[in-house]
Amino acid sequence: MTSTWSTVAIAAVCLLTSALGLLGLRFTRGTSDFYVAGRTITPWRNASAIGGEYLSAASFLGVAGLMYERGLDTLWLPVGYTVGYLVLLVLVAAPLRRSGAYTLPDFAELRLDSRLARRISSVLVIGIGWLYLLPQLQGAGLVLEHVTGWPRWVGATVVAVLVTFNVALAGMRSITLVQAVQYWLKLTAIAVPAFVMLGVWLRDARPSASADSAWWDPLAQTGGSSLYGTYSVLLALCLGSMGLPHVVVRFYTNPTGREARRTTVAVLALLGIFYIWPPVYGWLGRVYLGTDAANRDTMSLLLPHAAVGGAAGEALSALLAAGAFTAFLSTASGLLMAVAGVLDQDIVRPAVRRRRPGVKPSQSFRFATAFAMSAPFAMALLSPTFGISLIVGYAFAMAAATFAPLVVLGVWWRGLSRTGAIAGILVGASATVVSFVTTLALPDAVTGTARQLLLDPAAWSTPLAVAVMVIVSLATPSTIPASTGRTMAQLHIPEAVAQRS
Template sequence: MSASTGLAAILLTALATILVGVVGVRAARTTSDFYVASRTVTPWWNASAIGGEYLSAASFLGVAGLVLAYGADMLWFPVGYTAGYLVLLVLVAAPLRRSGAYTLPDFAEARLESLAARRTASVLVVTIGWLYLLPQFQAAGLTVRTVTGAPQWVGPVLVAVVVLVGVLSGGMRSITFVQAFQYWLKLTALALPAIFIVLVWQSHGTPSITQDGPPVFAEPTVVDIATGVSVEVLQTIAVEAEGTVDGESVDGPVSLSPGSHTLARGTQITFPAGVQIPHADNLTPLAGEDWRLPLRSASDHPLYSTYSLILALFFGTMGLPHVLVRFYTNPDGRAARRTTVAVLGLLGVFYLLPTVYGALGRIYTPELLLTGRTDAVVLLLPGRLVDGMAGDALSALVTAGAFAAFLSTSSGLTISVAGVLSQDLIGHRVRNPVRAFRLGASLALIVPIALALLSPSLGIADVVGLAFAVAASSFCPMLLLGIWWRRLTDAGAIAGLVVGGGLSTLAVLGTIVWAPEQGWWGPLLAQPAAWSMPVAFLVMVLVSLATPRRMAPGVNQTMIRLHTPESVDLDRGTWDPEDRWRTRT
């Protein structure tokens, strides 16, 4: 696919996103429209919108990249992403909708009757939102660079501009239309090329996707180094190179001895057939039986890492602010449950597809193990297998779907973070709530864009997994105990949020900055949910039992509201943002 075709696909996706959002702008006039689309979104429409914003860069690109490198162990990511909604359906969806709150901090204040609990929740919403936005912008930079060759900063800036246009113009009502459209675009963008690449694979005699030994080049392969990389060579390899290798300019035969070698940007290397593929230093791909079977990863403690990941994904979903705010847009608790059931079906269909790309990438794009850009397998595979205009069209479709993934998830996260910033930070200074929301949306994007450009490049799905771990260690305990245990106090909830959220956030920072590889420190920091989530639950329970007088005075009425169907005539009350703004300012 040419750079102009890729750029056209990206620009058309951005334009379609803006035009679809215009449909919602005409109806977005009140604060309720901006925050929760006036609670009028039907289950099927809302399920499509949830699928649109939930299927992020990690789902569209990251899962396939992980399967390419690490195999069966990585299938827990799509399973966990989907199963998290089952936990959400059973334990949280309907009571949360009946709470009448607009955001997670609203729920904390309503349930615990504590402004301090609200502020603590607000800090965590912003932290999780920024952590989740980081891989969206990194993936946008990767995609734009892969298909057009543009600098790394172009992707994040382009995504931010399009997101701001949609969010600032119509808020939640506008974004609902956009995200529902983007789910079906993403599903089509993966499904249609997948059909063609499977047919081509079968026409080649269905070559095996696994090898008994380490991955090798099946044929002479030319690798262009788009971004400088350090690679680990395990056996002496004679190659043809043009560019800069280990700091020296070369043009001709080069012998790469066992060890680490630095390949500069713009270098072109030709590998002969049959040689073992060097891998990026930050990547340790699996092969043979280790790739095919679970619990065979290179980690020192694969069983712990796997179960901790499962806990983070299963229970972290309910703590993601951009997911939960969607249930406030349903008319009632019954509609929230129906929405969740539909989401399970939509996600289940989608997650069948990235595995196909990751598995076939082992055969047709093995050089990604060398460059470390395994997340690009979805973008490159259609053009690698299908020739001519058909291949260009399929590549353009995949590129459009990837860009839609960044836009939809970034939009939902921006709304969640902007809602918190506008109510709890900017609202004291800007009296107009819609204007404060728009300012909050702008501020919500500054930090993650800076982090995306300055932080080291990690696997997209890995970073999203860390966001799930923070959510599972903070909001999951507060929601479950707040909904199902009346004795939770504000002191207990605040202590648990600070301890669980703080420890998991420190673990995330330790993984990004330090990234230890030996002993228990590596898996404990890379997958903290297995210890940080139980600690958060324990702290909330113990502190609540020690502070019984801190229970909310209206806890009985709140619990009745959470667990009584809307068909029963109750004076529920609502969190009217117009009244809240007048009171708080």
């Protein structure tokens, strides 16, 4: 279907994003501004920016679509997304800020005193970032195709070009402002239509949802889910949040560890407010669309036409389309920032400086940004469109099985050895990659329990990675870094105390 209003709304979002990016350029002065916004971002602004980049296409469209398809079981998904930040708050937010690192590879090298650990972490950041970027680009193409009838490559191109422009322009300083505004745009875009449609539902004498008993019953294996799958997804969401590169890097932008904790508390509040609404859409979809919606990922965009109709329904659908496109832009910005930062530090800048010693950090960063977007953009154009939630789920599972054990054990266990950490990361990454490739390449070759284990690997890959880290560390105490005591003190002593001493 073609909607002029939706096209105009998406164009307005793109123009606003460009304008905010240009505004952010005025405040960018040096390297620290590019990577961590000068470490001067206040908790509420940082929390808004985190909400902007964390609430991706999977949150805006995917959760509602899954609840529409699978039933009340998926009420656990918003809980899992939010609880991940509670775990992050309790365990690692302040220590990560005190580490003084710019990126997760920086932290790995600091804690393990190992260039090899840094290189492996860099590869993982790039892999997770590209895996997460793919559904953002493909989802943007899907939404733009839905509202305009244009080919899907157009939406992917618009997001790729606009996000690359903003990130390359002024780095973290620029996208912090952009993402903070985008959170409130997304909240408005999802809440206002929900209020209107709930009002229509009340006016229409509260029609019932069209669903069988399995849709209503918890853990009834609707749509292929299971008790194991539910627990595995929850584990991936809870632990994956602290391992997502674009999430963790945000805590390096706070002035102190105390501010990082305050930021996380604010994020919990903002996420809680947002996640009220996707389940409402899933349920209203069953009321007004029945069970025949063609595509669950666009169900939310179809809903206002069915529930409200007329010009009002058209306007609400346009608002939702703008919010969805904002989700693609904001999440893609954070992911591109994380990937570009790692590429710049570990690959681009060393290579460029060998040829041109006087090159500025901002120049190499901009080249790294363009390079970082090229691979997922090519994949979005050439590969088939996968389910948004499926790909994002594997990104969370990968982060949960690699960076989450590294960060938690690295922050809290002095006995973590260099060899143990590297072995655990490699095992967790290998297990997730094998599951991902097998599921996509051989969808019908594996069935039953084996397929469920491969479809939701976090429940076994994460404990396996932790076990390997612990067992190998205990077996190789000679590879515990000599700097461990000093590093642990840096992570845990508050800044005010450290300055007085």
